[in-house]
Amino acid sequence: MVPIISIVGKSGSGKTTLIVKVVTELRRRGYTVGVLKHDAHGFEIDHEGKDSWKHKQAGAVTVALSSSEKFAVIKDVAKEWPPERIIDSYLNDLDVVITEGYKKSDFPKIEVLRKANSTKPVFSGDKRLLAYATDVKLKGDTPVYGLDDFKGVADIIEDRIIKKHAGGSVSLIVDGSLVPLKPFIDDLLREGVTGMIRSLKGCEDADEIELRIRRRK
Amino acid sequence: MVPIISIVGKSGSGKTTLIVKVVTELRRRGYTVGVLKHDAHGFEIDHEGKDSWKHKQAGAVTVALSSSEKFAVIKDVAKEWPPERIIDSYLNDLDVVITEGYKKSDFPKIEVLRKANSTKPVFSGDKRLLAYATDVKLKGDTPVYGLDDFKGVADIIEDRIIKKHAGGSVSLIVDGSLVPLKPFIDDLLREGVTGMIRSLKGCEDADEIELRIRRRK
Numbered sequence: 001m002v003p004i005i006s007i008v009g010k011s012g013s014g015k016t017t018l019i020v021k022v023v024t025e026l027r028r029r030g031y032t033v034g035v036l037k038h039d040a041h042g043f044e045i046d047h048e049g050k051d052s053w054k055h056k057q058a059g060a061v062t063v064a065l066s067s068s069e070k071f072a073v074i075k076d077v078a079k080e081w082p083p084e085r086i087i088d089s090y091l092n093d094l095d096v097v098i099t100e101g102y103k104k105s106d107f108p109k110i111e112v113l114r115k116a117n118s119t120k121p122v123f124s125g126d127k128r129l130l131a132y133a134t135d136v137k138l139k140g141d142t143p144v145y146g147l148d149d150f151k152g153v154a155d156i157i158e159d160r161i162i163k164k165h166a167g168g169s170v171s172l173i174v175d176g177s178l179v180p181l182k183p184f185i186d187d188l189l190r191e192g193v194t195g196m197i198r199s200l201k202g203c204e205d206a207d208e209i210e211l212r213i214r215r216r217k
Numbered sequence: 218m219v220p221i222i223s224i225v226g227k228s229g230s231g232k233t234t235l236i237v238k239v240v241t242e243l244r245r246r247g248y249t250v251g252v253l254k255h256d257a258h259g260f261e262i263d264h265e266g267k268d269s270w271k272h273k274q275a276g277a278v279t280v281a282l283s284s285s286e287k288f289a290v291i292k293d294v295a296k297e298w299p300p301e302r303i304i305d306s307y308l309n310d311l312d313v314v315i316t317e318g319y320k321k322s323d324f325p326k327i328e329v330l331r332k333a334n335s336t337k338p339v340f341s342g343d344k345r346l347l348a349y350a351t352d353v354k355l356k357g358d359t360p361v362y363g364l365d366d367f368k369g370v371a372d373i374i375e376d377r378i379i380k381k382h383a384g385g386s387v388s389l390i391v392d393g394s395l396v397p398l399k400p401f402i403d404d405l406l407r408e409g410v411t412g413m414i415r416s417l418k419g420c421e422d423a424d425e426i427e428l429r430i431r432r433r434k
Contacts, residue, residue, distance in 0.1 A: 016268045020275040034279035035279075035281070042286055058236075058244070060250050062252075066303055067260055070291060094279060193413075206392060208392050210306070211389050211429075
């Protein structure tokens with residue numbers, strides 16, 4: 001699994017502003033960064049009348065656009081995908097993913113708290129809370145950064161999130177669900193499958209392997 | 218690999234119109250359909266000023282948005298991804314993918330030819346050409362459908378593309394490149410890895426397996 005940090009806080013606390021600065025800073029330090037934003041109210045991204053919009057209207061489950069600079073994918077879902085699954089399927093090639101708005105997830109968190117908005121932290125005492133970014137004076141052991149201290153926030157993300165995952169990762173999705181792996185199984189799959197793949201011509205130095213198997217019922 | 222059909226033809230021949238009708242028809246027949254459009258001139262999909270746009274401007278390589286109804290992913294690439302790779306990574310869970318505009322690909326093709334636009338087929342004699350959709354009188358053995366005959370086009374896609382893949386599929390991406398698999402290796406990976414995964418608790422009936430292994434250098 002890719003390293004993940006979730007930026008949480010009430011609406012209007014300044015999550016997006018902080019994320020923009022932290023992304024810029026982590027990028028400057030040489031990391032590839034992805035952002036996943038949860039939008040409880042739904043969102044519109046495609047432009048009415050464009051071809052991809054027409055394809056979607058016609059009933060295509062997934063539409064994609066590709067050019068020499070980027071590509072975009074829009075996909076319908078019957079029920080909301082858990083963020084772990086989106087990240088694992090679509091943002092799995094990055095050094096770190098920052099999520100915005102997944103309050104109920106199990107990801108490590110940084111809470112943004114703005115005095116003008118609220119003075120009461122929501123995640124006080126939560127084991128998954130790494131730090132606050134706030135202009136409120138807070139007691140306790142949790143590290144506190146200023147609202148504008150994007151370098152401090154980038155430091156803690158680098159130390160506690162990115163560097164912890166330096167060894168590599170294995171992830172397994174079976175029939176649409178992410179399967180948690182014990183360390184022994186993790187090792188077994190990594191070494192066993194890497195061995196099989198490296199025995200194929202041209203794959204002797206394989207470092208990143210994606211294998212997809214689909215059986216029709 | 219997911220079954221793929223490419224709709225090709227000159228600009229203004231009516232590719233998008235045909236695709237919209239064929240998508241509707243295949244959807245009506247119970248298939249899940251994806252569309253991948255190649256845009257040589259680049260495209261804009263995100264809205265200026267929105268959060269995801271800000272994250273992208275800040276240097277995020279990938280931004281994603283998720284709601285209860287859909288999700289969207291926009292990803293920067295250093296050079297254009299081959300369509301096989303986009304399909305294999307992002308449209309791998311569909312019954313069929315229709316591509317628009319990948320003239321040079323090896324996908325099976327249907328050429329759209331509109332008299333008012335051009336009377337000379339481009340893929341005449343090409344082994345990958347399945348049929349024409351046209352109002353031009355053409356000689357030869359290649360099946361010809363009317364420009365509006367979306368049911369006929371859906372029939373040939375169903376018979377020649379979708380039903381051919383009914384057995385299942387294996388795809389392998391190593392360090393970003395799709396690795397072509399011989400039938401023996403295909404079987405070995407499918408049976409070997411499926412066996413390993415099915416021995417895990419809760420995975421006894423696994424039909425769709427995605428396994429990702431990443432080693433840090």
